Amino acid sequence: MKHRKNSLMEKTMTVLYRLIAAIVFMSLSACSSLYYSGLEKIGIPKRDLMVYRVEKARDTQEETKEQFKTALEQFTALTDFKGGNLEATYKKLNGEYEASVKKANEVNKRIREIEDVSGALFREWEQEIGEYSSATLKRNSQQKLDATKVHYQQLINAMKQAESRIEPVLSVFKDQVLYLKHNLNAQAIASLKGELGSIQSDVSALITAMEKSINEANAFIKTMESK
Template identity: 70%
Template structure:
């Protein structure tokens, strides 16, 4: 089954790669080089991470508020938490997409750069360009590692959010609120770790953008 799955995915991945290449080549024809596309996509990923950080802060506030439930319509509480959960899922998907966008353009940019270095007739210029490439690649690896580390912290939080939202849906009573109270400490700790990781990733993005604009 896994073999068949890979066979199905291969042509899809090849098509996506071809589409990305054609898209980037089209942009270059109208004066937008891969380097500029790379900076733009890193900026978008940074902004998305900032939005995601704020969304998870907001979701945590909703979950915390729910533990102070003093009576009334629990379905309203459920709807608020479900909305917060779904908004968090949406942001998580956007983060994943932004990272994939960066990876696709970086592959094309570095491949082109490596090919162009071989065309230098000046040894000193060739050496200078090679050093610049290696420095940029090192900064890129640092950036993408930081972004993926932050992204990896999202899924465990979403699983806890989902469990609590579903449990509340199926048990609109004090027992569901008690369950949420029991998990609140872990949720707070995990969201705090996510926010710290996101902030580090945002700083890495700003540093990378700065090096690309020099």
């Protein structure tokens, strides 16, 4: 009997959690719709907002790329440490790691914002295509939408590919910062030297992916502005 009660309670809680999640999702969707409607009332259409958010994401990726370069420089400099205040050096390195985490979170946020507004824009565009009475205009608009979706997918794929390169680098940075924190000595420096080649390779791959994403963003912005 007790087992049945527990099972029933678990099922009830599962249903409740799903209901809450659905309500939250619908609330967020409603909030987004109201937000976009409000902007359009003051002359800012979804299309312009999408371009703006792509520009912000591009700039954030550029800043993130530079931040990871700086962090790598600090790691590299530490491997040549020949004396001095090791704790102060650790604090500087940890500061670079925390700044990198902050930028990584910002990249994530920018991508989610683009996905949100693009979804709203494409849904609206699809709906409005159905309102055409002219077959020619309807066909032309559909072709433009299809082309925009292709360019958008190229952009978002590049951004997510770059984003996926961030976490492995952060994990290595974190490990090394923690190890240095717990072992402020020559042994910890030797450990960093052993990992430097791998860190450099990971950061190089990240920077390459970021640059590709930035180029895709520039191309997408140019395409949107020419339509």
